Amino acid sequence: MWYSIKSIIKPDTLAEAYSLQQGERTTLFSGGSYLVAENNKSIQTLIDINGVISDKVTVNKKNVNIDAGATLQSFIDSVKHTKPNCRLLDGAKNSCPSKNIRNQRTFGGEVGQNRPNSEILVFLHAVDAALTVFTNSEKTISIRKWDGKGIVTKITYYPKQIDSIELQRYSVLPSAPAIVIVGGTRRSGQLEFAIGGTANNIQTFVVRIDDETNNSIANIAQKAISQFIPDHFGSLNYKESLIATAVKRVVDAL
Amino acid sequence: MKIVGQKTRRVDGLALAKGKPVFADDIPKKDFLYLKILHSPIAHGRIKSIDKSKAMAVNGIAAILTHEDFPIHYFTSAGQGYPEPSPRDTRIFDDTVRFVGDRVAVVAGESLEAVEKSVELIRVDYEELPAIFDVRESIDNKTIIHPGKDGFSFLHDAKRNISANIDEELGNVEAGLKESSHVFEGTYFTPYAQQASIEPHITLTWLDENDRLVIRTATQVPYHVRRIVGEVLNLPVGKIRVIKPRIGGGFGGKQEILNEEVCAAVTMATGKPCRLEYTREEEFYAARSRHPQYVTYKIGLMDDLSINAIDMEILQNSGGYGPHSLTVMSVTASKTLALYRSPNIRIRANSVYTNLPPAGAYRGYGAPQGFFALESLMDEISEELQVDPILLRKKNYYVEGEEVPIAKVLGEGRDGFPVILNTNGIEACIDRGRELIDWDILRKSEKTGIFRRGVGLATVAQASGIAGVDMGSVFMKMNEDGSFNLNVGATDLGTGSDTALAQIAAEVLDVSVDKIIVLSSDTDTTPFDTGAYASSTTYISGAAVKKVAEDILRQILEQGKLILGVNEAKIADNSVIADNGKSITYQDICTKSFYTDHQKQIQATASKISYDSPPPYNATFADVTVDTETGFVKVNKIVSITDSGQIINPQMSEGQAEGAIPQSLGMALSEFMIFDEKGRAINKNFEDYHIYTSIDMPEIVAEFVYTNEPTGPFGAKAVAEIPINGPAPAVANAIYNACGVRIRKLPITPEAVLTEFQKITDEG
Incomplete structure (x- = not known):
């Protein structure tokens, strides 16, 4: 039971939602699947933003637009026949194996939660997706630069700008949270990597394709491990070797 | 047989599928x-x-x-x-x-x-x-967890933190090991693991x-x-x-x-x-789990590969209290030592207190821990001696007609009863499984490259109830529409036992299963039963049901003859048919018996206590792929072949195997409870504690070989626990076959595999 909840508010505008979000012991929700699971008793006010965000997924020649209110399942249904989105589609499935919960969990919520072991998020970092974020007004910002403030209303990425995409995920079981996820893209003469998993945050690395590429790639695991923590599924040494292997495999695939 | 051995709809299936209020919490709770x-x-x-x-x-x-x-x-x-x-x-x-x-x-x-x-x-x-968290530091520790007060009993040695102890020997193990041509030893560890029932x-x-x-x-x-x-x-x-x-x-x-x-x-x-x-979190830290055990086997073999001595030691973690501590440990020994013949057997075991959560009963009840050790070591022996692991095992199984001496020594906390094997289908299980897993091809396939594939085998046994302890009883009465109330003390915990018991009654009475109205597990209205554990329900309660149904059938015949006024008659087509051609249906017999002719209620009770406990057997084969760059193990396929005697309901029996296999795979690769330096559970939810779910499952083939156990109802032995014993050691053995890595500690983590693989690579 969640006795700490005193009120649930449905704001009429994004501005109102944002203003409410600044209050103490409040949190936004749209699908609410994380919220219910976490049952955080420090929260007293829930802000239901379903009325102020959209839930469409639009795939066109230039880009893929995902409104923050789109559920993971509606995304899967929208893009399952669109080839460049396959990895994100898998990511949506792997990040949340239950279809019932995918029917609840929203893209905006997934981004807002900012969980480093979310395959979707690693993918979006790898493709350098653009977020439309409302603070006092709407602005567009790279997901890699977002500070977590404001309300995400839309996620956009540009498959045409990317030559190739690869994502490697390692977990004890397919249904278990990933220990290491490495996403990579090749575009405009460079390789870009996003690395997540049981870590403090998702890190990105950009490597120019030149004579130093191999050396630069070799150093990625060493740098990335600083954001990981040892646990019962692996020491830092092991995780570093796992990241190195994953990066190597991503590069091979790119 | 018309009904036994057939798939049939579960007697509670529709209510469950329709979401009827059937569970404990599904009642109005006014003023609670x-x-x-x-x-x-x-x-x-x-x-x-x-x-x-x-x-x-x-x-x-x-x-x-x-x-x-x-x-x-x-x-x-x-x-x-x-x-x-x-x-x-x-x-x-x-x-x-x-x-x-x-x-x-x-x-x-x-x-x-x-x-x-x-x-x-x-x-x-x-x-x-001061608290004790390491089971190896508990005995003779200065900290005494149960200092002992008036009212304590059955506690082996409170001052040494030992909740239970076993010290038994058959033959002379020291001499047996000395005279053996080869002696092998290994210690194996299995951790705390959760039952993870959906309903807390x-x-x-x-x-x-x-x-x-x-x-x-x-x-x-x-x-x-x-x-x-x-x-x-x-x-x-x-x-x-x-x-x-x-x-x-x-x-x-x-x-x-x-x-x-x-x-x-x-x-x-x-x-x-x-x-x-309880919440899910409470289930993790305040309910019960599988006892962690260190199990050590020392096995001596003669030149002809026959086992000459088995020396077994168990160090078991009871946690803060000792429920099931003696008996789980006893099962670890009694089930594993009942598989292979040895003239000299010794078991020395201690269950000790620590300041971690108390463990308790979990499917297999100690046998999974023991078989992980035994079947891993059997594989190690076959590797060391360069003999076929199947040949080594077949050489040493007890066979039909032999007595299993350990059964007499280890009962449930007291002496047991002799077991003479009437049936043992283990070799048939192996032969079928070997074919289904492609053993001969995969075993010898090329083991090179990054991704290496291997197969492993484990053969295991269990029991059918606890001899001289488990008792089931039933009450049955007939209704005028030809239906029968079957009130059983037995407890259906989701296994489908109510349905299996209904099938046994229906078979005897020659009626359809829907004529059997099962009411189970209400201490006011159903007779005594020890409960659903130790794989006892089909074998023990099923035998009681068969007995009561036979009594009812006899009464129907007698009452039919009385009503028909004849001395000779037989039962066929739900009727009593006299030699002179007169007949009367079940319905009419009951209706007339209620209201007009030779009035009585056709009813009976029966109890069953068995001093036999025939072992079911199982051979489990695992096909795995090891990623030698990361240590990750993917289970491709599990083949589980079981001898449970006559299968009462094939669909539900397959379900038992299909449910047990993921639990054991979790034990092998993903499940363990961990605690911080203060003894606080760390992984208390299913995000951090990884059970196998539907998307994680490998291909599963679950089959049964037929044997006819003369002491069981219609030839049945138990089926509930046996399939959980094999997958973990089979996976460990398959990993070895794939990449040469032997892990003696569960779960087998990717890091452990990679570390050991790198050692092998560095060495060689």
């Missing part, structure tokens, strides 16, 4: 008090004082009970035969806490919200005591119109609940009724009187109906 337990935040300590004033002041709180409200009385929470072989080391609430999660108080209030708030406001002053522990209690205590609870052992609650609360059992509705899984976790006595105590104290349900 909601209960929450305050659990200890420390691993070991004495309670100096408890201030509940602020907690009681929360609006809607009706009662808070602590150790101060109960007389000192020690019991065991293990739901076992009586007198229980587990140590009586537990109080309903104690002034000492022995693990993080131990019970300190119960709060009862009008809403869960109020109760949750109130629990947080109880102030407890603890005198913290839940109990509802109330006083009926006659002020009798009613306990509606998710339990595997209703009669043990009645006995133990009666003892703890000093109530005659005649004042208590226990009802077991449908259960959302038990797997041994509900062979425990976990909270029933607490819920009942609050009802007795307040006069109000009460409800106490």
Whole structure:
């Protein structure tokens, strides 16, 4: 039971939602699947933003637009026949194996939660997706630069700008949270990597394709491990070797 | 046979599928008090004082009970035969806490919200005591976890922290090892693991119109609940009724009187109906789990590969209390030592206390731990001696007609009974599994490259109930539409046993299964049964059902002859047919017997106690791929072939295998409970504790070979536990076959595989 909840508010505008979000012991929700699971008793006010965000997924020649209110399942249904989105589609499935919960969990919520072991998020970092974020007004910002403030209303990425995409995920079981996820893209003469998993945050690395590429790639695991923590599924040494292997495999695939 | 051996719709299937209110919590809860337990935040300590004033002041709180409200009385929470072989080391609430999660108080209030708030406001002053977290440091530690007070009993050696001990020898092991040509030894570790039932522990209690205590609870052992609650609360059992509705899984976790006595105590104290349900998190740190064990085998073989001596040692972690500690350890020994013939056998075992959560019963009940060790070592021996692992095993199995001597020595906490094998289908299991897994091809396939594929085998045994302990009883009566009420004490914990028992009755009476109306597990209306554990229901309760149905059939025939006025008749097509051609249907026999002719109720009771416990056997094969750059193991396929005698219901029996296999795969690769340096559980939810789910499952092939066990109903042996024993060692052996890495500690983590693989690579 969640006795700490005193009120649930449905704001009429994004501005109102944002203003409410600044209050103490409040949190936004749209699908609410994380919220219910976490049952955080420090929260007293829930802000239901379903009325102020959209839930469409639009795939066109230039880009893929995902409104923050789109559920993971509606995304899967929208893009399952669109080839460049396959990895994100898998990511949506792997990040949340239950279809019932995918029917609840929203893209905006997934981004807002900012969980480093979310395959979707690693993918979006790898493709350098653009977020439309409302603070006092709407602005567009790279997901890699977002500070977590404001309300995400839309996620956009540009498959045409990317030559190739690869994502490697390692977990004890397919249904278990990933220990290491490495996403990579090749575009405009460079390789870009996003690395997540049981870590403090998702890190990105950009490597120019030149004579130093191999050396630069070799150093990625060493740098990335600083954001990981040892646990019962692996020491830092092991995780570093796992990241190195994953990066190597991503590069091979790119 | 028309019905036994056939797939049939479960007797409770429609109600479950339609979402009918069949579970413990599915009743109206008007005026119920909601209960929450305050659990200890420390691993070991004495309670100096408890201030509940602020907690009681929360609006809607009706009662808070602590150790101060109960007389000192020690019991065991293990739901076992009586007198229980587990140590009586537990109080309903104690002034000492022995693990993080131990019970300190119960709060009862009008809403869960109020109760949750109130629990947080109880102030407890603890005198913290040194704690023991490593089982290897417990014996003879300066810290004594149960210092011993009046009322303790069955506790082996409190001063040394030993809750239970086994020391038995058949033949002369030292001499046997000396005269052996080859001696091999290995120590293997298995960790705490969760039963992970979908439905957590839940109990509802109330006083009926006659002020009798009613306990509606998710339990595997209703009669043990009645006995133990009666003892703890000093109530005659005649004042208590226990009802077991449908259960959302038990797997041994509900062979425990976990909270029933607490819920009942609050009802007795307040006069109000009460409800106490554990959260998933509480299930992890305050319920029961599989006993962690270090198991060491030393095996001596002669040149002809026959085993000459087996020396076995077990060091088992009981946790803070000792429910099932002796008997789980006893099963670890008795089931593994019943597979291979050896003239010299020794077992030395200690179950010791630590300040971690108490373990308890979990499907397999010690056998999975033992078979991981034994079947890993058998594989190591075959590798060392360069002999076919199947050949080595076949050379040493007990065969039909042989006596299994260990069974006489290790019963449930006392001497057992002799087992002479009437049936043993293990070789047929191996031969079928070998074919289905492509053993001969995959075993010898090229083991190079990054991804390496291998196959492994484990052969295992279990038992069919506990000889001389388990008893099932039934009552049956006939209705005028030709249906029959079958009231059984047996407990269907989701296994489908109600359906299997209905099939046995229907087969005897030559009626369809839907003519059998099963009512099970209500201590007021169904006769005694020890409960659903030890793979006993089909073998023991099924035999009682067969017996009662045969009695009913005899009565139908006699009554039919009386009504027809003939001396000779037979039963066919649901009728009694006389030699002269006259006949009368079942329906008419019952109707006339009720109202007009030779009036009586056709009814019977029967009980079954067995001094036999024939082992079911199983061969499990695993096909795995090891990623040698990361250490990750993917299980491609599991083949599980079982000899459970005559299968009563193939669909449900396959379901038993399909349910047991993921539990054992979890044990092999992904499941273990971990604790921080203060003894606090770290992984308390399914995000951090990884059970196999549907998307994780490999291909599974579950089949049965036929044997006809003469002591079982229609030739049946047990099926419930046996399939859980094999997958973990089979996977470990398959990993070795794939990449040469031998891991003796479960779960087999990717890091462990990679580390060992790199050692092999570096060495060679």
